[in-house]
Amino acid sequence: MGASGWSYVVAYQPDLDAALDALRDKVFAEGDYWWARGEIPNSAKDYDDRPTTMEELFNDEAVQESGTHSILDVYRVLNDGERPDYGTVEPVSAAEALRLTGTERLTREHLGIIKDLAERSWFGRCAVLHDVQGRPEEIYFWGYSGD
Template identity: 80%
Template structure:
């Protein structure tokens, strides 16, 4: 099947890890991820008897190998200067934002400029997006996962 790209916008909160956890909970509850029944992966929301917990979901061998092709495949936002590792989300640094978007204060208008910063499967990125007054407004999570 190959890796799938995914992206999400959520309301801003200063704790990026808490924002990621809340987003993962929402995506899981809504069944907005790929899940296999037999050989073919399908959207989990098509199955009323899909796994009831994330633990149950990730106990499935197919999910362990193939992933969910969603934000569920990443589990933690990295701290500053921490090296990216499998299943982690790296915030866009001020230097990266300035290099690719020409500003350190990103907005929705900069999404196309920063999308290329997520280029490796099984890793995610996130960026704080600001409103026209420069106030943090949203967090953008995006990446690629799944096999």
């Protein structure tokens, strides 16, 4: 099947890890992820008997092998200085933003420019997006996962 790209925009909050956790909870509750049933990949929302907990979901052998092709496949936002690892989300640094866009305060208009920062499967990126006054307004999460 191959890796799938995914992206989400959520309201800004200063704790990026808490924003990720809330987003993962929402995606799981809505069934907005890939779930293997038989040989055809399907959205979990198509099934009333889908897993009721993330633990149950990730105990599924097919999910362990292929992932969910969603934000559920990453679990933690990195702190400054930490190296990206499987299943982590790396915030766009001020230096990356400045180098790519000419500003440290990213907006929705910059999404097309920064999208290529997610280079590897099973890793995510995130960026704080600002309003026209330069205030943090949203958080953009994106990446690739699944096999």
